Amino acid sequence: MIDFNRPPFVGTEMTYIQQAIGNNKLCGDGEFTKKCSQWMKEKLGTQYALLTTSCTHALEMAAHLCDLQSGDEVIMPSYTFVSTADAFVLKGAKIVFVDVHPESMNIDETKIEAAITEKTKVIVPVHYAGVACEMDTIMDIARRHNLLVVEDAAQGVNAYYKGRALGTIGDFGCFSFHETKNYTMGEGGALLFQDPKYLERAEILREKGTDRSKFFRGQIDKYTWVDFGSSYLPSDMNAAYLYAQLEACDKIDAQRMAIWNLYNEGLKELADRGLIEQPFVPKSCVHNAHMYYIKLKDLETRSALISYLREKDICAVFHYIPLHSATAGRKFGRFHGEDKYTTVESERLMRLPMYYSLTLEEAAQVVEAIKAFPAFQ
Numbered sequence: 001m002i003d004f005n006r007p008p009f010v011g012t013e014m015t016y017i018q019q020a021i022g023n024n025k026l027c028g029d030g031e032f033t034k035k036c037s038q039w040m041k042e043k044l045g046t047q048y049a050l051l052t053t054s055c056t057h058a059l060e061m062a063a064h065l066c067d068l069q070s071g072d073e074v075i076m077p078s079y080t081f082v083s084t085a086d087a088f089v090l091k092g093a094k095i096v097f098v099d100v101h102p103e104s105m106n107i108d109e110t111k112i113e114a115a116i117t118e119k120t121k122v123i124v125p126v127h128y129a130g131v132a133c134e135m136d137t138i139m140d141i142a143r144r145h146n147l148l149v150v151e152d153a154a155q156g157v158n159a160y161y162k163g164r165a166l167g168t169i170g171d172f173g174c175f176s177f178h179e180t181k182n183y184t185m186g187e188g189g190a191l192l193f194q195d196p197k198y199l200e201r202a203e204i205l206r207e208k209g210t211d212r213s214k215f216f217r218g219q220i221d222k223y224t225w226v227d228f229g230s231s232y233l234p235s236d237m238n239a240a241y242l243y244a245q246l247e248a249c250d251k252i253d254a255q256r257m258a259i260w261n262l263y264n265e266g267l268k269e270l271a272d273r274g275l276i277e278q279p280f281v282p283k284s285c286v287h288n289a290h291m292y293y294i295k296l297k298d299l300e301t302r303s304a305l306i307s308y309l310r311e312k313d314i315c316a317v318f319h320y321i322p323l324h325s326a327t328a329g330r331k332f333g334r335f336h337g338e339d340k341y342t343t344v345e346s347e348r349l350m351r352l353p354m355y356y357s358l359t360l361e362e363a364a365q366v367v368e369a370i371k372a373f374p375a376f377q
């Protein structure tokens with residue numbers, strides 16, 4: 001059986017978890033939480049990185065920090081995970097979906113400006129498959145219209161746009177360390193930002209609305225309830241697991257990239273024959289092999305191929321059902337402009353198994369199985 005995903009395990013996790021236990025501090029902001037933040041600062045060049053309990057929560061913190069009011073509008077692609085929208089819906093915001101580029105499935109930056117109204121406050125680019133959105137254009141639009149940019153970089157940890165790490169380009173960047181992502185702590189995430197003006201408010205939000213972070217740094221002699229907040233800090237045990245993975249990021253990435261390249265080369269022949277389409281990575285992007293997908297002719301072909309692979313004990317899956325077509329999407333949002341690509345392209349897309357412990361032999365088996373699909377003969 002070739003699973004679709006398995007959580008990565010590099011071998012040093014147990015030692016670090018034991019150390020965390022030995023530290024007699026299992027709650028948030030212990031030794032390993034700090035080490036993970038430090039790694040993000042040094043490796044990715046972010047000014048601030050706060051570890052959170054999920055990317056969903058990092059997005060929620062960003063929505064709070066953007067100071068959204070009920071009725072404000074937030075622009076994002078419809079082809080994304082529910083959390084991208086949920087965080088802003090919780091603030092009472094209205095979601096305005098725009099179409100994607102068919103070759104990257106990222107938000108079409110040329111469609112953003114027409115969707116802006118006097119209520120628009122935030123643009124949320126989602127870096128699908130760890131391939132960057134056109135950030136120069138998006139940042140330029142945001143600056144000209146006085147909007148904030150929250151990058152949903154859940155899939156984009158250690159991926160780059162024109163040399164800059166994804167998640168560090170917008171006003172806020174949100175990472176996921178869920179077990180399906182490149183590096184994990186089971187459930188977890190991080191909020192990144194560059195401007196020191198957000199730090200105090202972010203720390204208060206993350207510590208239940210208290211100024212406890214300042215207290216722990218010895219800047220004040222007691223802590224109190226100063227604003228609204230929640231509990232967005234992960235346990236240091238989870239951070240210990242993550243730190244082991246961040247330290248081994250080159251090893252993890254090398255294996256994922258080898259699988260990605262094997263798929264890409266192995267399936268090229270089918271693409272040359274016009275039977276499938278392969279992912280496109282623009283020159284400005286260094287991706288992180290988060291995902292390998294192909295596009296089939298249509299929904300029917302995709303369903304048939306998924307079933308065919310399942311019979312051969314290979315688990316390939318489809319991805320997002322566009323948010324604007326879901327019950328909550330219709331209630332909380334609207335699609336601006338024509339849905340030229342979002343729906344049709346999402347119906348054609350199929351993801352292949354991709355994880356650290358997947359062997360190249362198994363990946364080659366996946367390629368052979370796809371090539372043997374009767375409709376391709």
Ligand SMILES: *Cc1c(COP(=O)(O)O)cnc(C)c1O
Pocket residue numbers: 053054055056057080081083084126152154155175176177178187188189
């Ligand atoms: C995984 C993912 C999320 C949610 O991450 P969690 O850490 O599970 O909350 C949000 N957005 C995108 C694009 C994702 O892929």
